Amino acid sequence: MIWLARILVVLIVFAALPQRAAARTPLAPLPTTIRVNIALLGTTYAKIGSTGSLTVTQDNGTKLYEGYARTVARRGVRRLADPSHAVINLPDPDERRNRATQLREARLQAKLEDIPIVTVPFEFSVEGDGSDPIAAPLFSAQQITSLHYTANGGLLTFNGRAFRGTFDLTRDDEGDMIVVNEVDTAAYLASVIGSEEPTTWAAQALAAQAIAARTYLSTHLDRHRNYDLEGDTRDQEYDGIAGEAISTVRAVDRTAGMIATYRGAAIEALYSANAGGITEDSENVYANALPYLRSVPSPGDDAALASSWGHTSWEWTTEFTAPQLRSYIGGRGIDVGEPQRIDLVRLTDTGRVLSAKIVGSSGSRDIGKDASRYYFGLRSTLFTVTTRPEEIEYVDASNAERVRQLESLGARVERTFTMGVRDPDRAAQNLRVLGWQYRLPARFVFTGKGYGHGVGMSQWGAQGMALGGKSAEEILKHYYIGIEITTLAGP
Numbered sequence: 001m002i003w004l005a006r007i008l009v010v011l012i013v014f015a016a017l018p019q020r021a022a023a024r025t026p027l028a029p030l031p032t033t034i035r036v037n038i039a040l041l042g043t044t045y046a047k048i049g050s051t052g053s054l055t056v057t058q059d060n061g062t063k064l065y066e067g068y069a070r071t072v073a074r075r076g077v078r079r080l081a082d083p084s085h086a087v088i089n090l091p092d093p094d095e096r097r098n099r100a101t102q103l104r105e106a107r108l109q110a111k112l113e114d115i116p117i118v119t120v121p122f123e124f125s126v127e128g129d130g131s132d133p134i135a136a137p138l139f140s141a142q143q144i145t146s147l148h149y150t151a152n153g154g155l156l157t158f159n160g161r162a163f164r165g166t167f168d169l170t171r172d173d174e175g176d177m178i179v180v181n182e183v184d185t186a187a188y189l190a191s192v193i194g195s196e197e198p199t200t201w202a203a204q205a206l207a208a209q210a211i212a213a214r215t216y217l218s219t220h221l222d223r224h225r226n227y228d229l230e231g232d233t234r235d236q237e238y239d240g241i242a243g244e245a246i247s248t249v250r251a252v253d254r255t256a257g258m259i260a261t262y263r264g265a266a267i268e269a270l271y272s273a274n275a276g277g278i279t280e281d282s283e284n285v286y287a288n289a290l291p292y293l294r295s296v297p298s299p300g301d302d303a304a305l306a307s308s309w310g311h312t313s314w315e316w317t318t319e320f321t322a323p324q325l326r327s328y329i330g331g332r333g334i335d336v337g338e339p340q341r342i343d344l345v346r347l348t349d350t351g352r353v354l355s356a357k358i359v360g361s362s363g364s365r366d367i368g369k370d371a372s373r374y375y376f377g378l379r380s381t382l383f384t385v386t387t388r389p390e391e392i393e394y395v396d397a398s399n400a401e402r403v404r405q406l407e408s409l410g411a412r413v414e415r416t417f418t419m420g421v422r423d424p425d426r427a428a429q430n431l432r433v434l435g436w437q438y439r440l441p442a443r444f445v446f447t448g449k450g451y452g453h454g455v456g457m458s459q460w461g462a463q464g465m466a467l468g469g470k471s472a473e474e475i476l477k478h479y480y481i482g483i484e485i486t487t488l489a490g491p
Contacts (some may be wrong), residue, residue, distance in 0.1 A: 052154025276450025300464020336360030
């Protein structure tokens with residue numbers, strides 16, 4: 001459920017878009033490299049290696065490691081105070097289980113030999129083959145220590161993902177441990193495009209995404225102490241090498257230096273996956289009304305219907321029984337007892353929920369603007385909600401997705417429908433299951449369209465327009481009212 005935590009962070013980060021944010025951003029050239037936090041919300045365990053050899057140094061130039069093994073930096077390591085009885089460091093796939101076993105053994109040994117167990121705030125070690133069961137770490141400290149990682153003849157890897165450039169293990173603005181990837185700006189943009197959109201999409205849709213991503217980058221630099229951007233949906237999705245393709249590199253090259261501007265300043269180039277047929281005014285999601293972020297039709301969104309995976313971003317249904325909903329919202333800080341009803345108090349002109357109220361057996365809670373996506377676990381705020389009684393539903397045997405949904409709701413199979421099928425080569429007759437009759441419990445049913453906040457460019461809408469022959473510039477000028485496409489000077 002980490003994605004839910006990320007959505008909440010997004011709500012906080014963008015809760016107050018500045019009224020004149022673009023006006024404070026000069027049209028300066030983008031830096032040749034940028035720093036991206038790829039550890040997301042912070043980490044206590046960072047496994048870093050290389051497809052070639054790896055060199056790890058401290059800020060003062062001290063070399064901690066050089067070689068071909070993977071390294072591990074971690075916080076809060078439990079060890080025996082006597083270093084000759086250090087906690088065992090074993091490799092995957094049984095690492096967690098082995099560490100739990102070794103901690104139990106360490107506690108037993110501590111009792112027998114009167115050796116205290118201590119917590120080491122920060123350690124850096126090399127992942128071995130398990131042949132040395134009491135190997136000491138290469139480095140330990142009482143606080144997170146900045147480390148610099150470079151690859152020689154290969155790429156760096158972090159928790160199994162490959163990245164260009166270099167890594168820095170450092171702290172985020174709250175002091176948590178993170179891994180920052182310093183990477184060439186063009187390579188970053190090429191990865192963002194493929195991380196945000198399928199690399200097989202139409203060239204003009206990818207080009208529109210390239211300009212939007214570059215514009216977003218230009219207005220969000222230097223907002224953190226040790227890095228520029230988050231590598232997830234709090235800023236822009238960035239998957240390293242996995243996001244790159246020939247098509248995304250070409251999109252970056254074809255649009256080199258291009259950004260979207262309004263009255264000479266870079267815009268807040270917001271975008272989401274699917275606007276559900278119409279985008280939203282910025283003030284109905286965030287704090288301020290920006291003149292270029294106005295609601296516009298987005299007919300190209302229905303291009304998602306032809307996609308085996310994307311169709312659920314066009315139309316979707318989410319269901320909860322009352323106990324399930326109580327548990328779900330309870331995990332997000334809402335306790336109103338057993339949910340009884342959900343009132344959609346105010347809607348925007350586009351039909352999105354601007355204000356909702358959940359009423360339960362022990363109270364009620366108001367939910368404003370885009371927050372209903374987080375609290376109810378929905379794809380967008382363009383939804384309606386109904387309370388359904390216990391009822392019967394027939395499901396065809398080919399509809400595996402609906403079967404999965406009903407089972408998660410606790411629905412019961414009351415009847416199985418079969419058909420006899422005779423094998424011409426055998427005398428016996430086989431039964432083929434046609435479907436099932438389910439009894440569904442009473443539940444809340446959310447039915448909606450779209451995926452994301454719905455402000456600015458719709459990615460599926462851009463794909464639909466591109467398939468209809470529209471250029472990247474036409475796509476962007478449709479979604480961002482009154483803008484111009486400007487080419488930055490410099491690299």
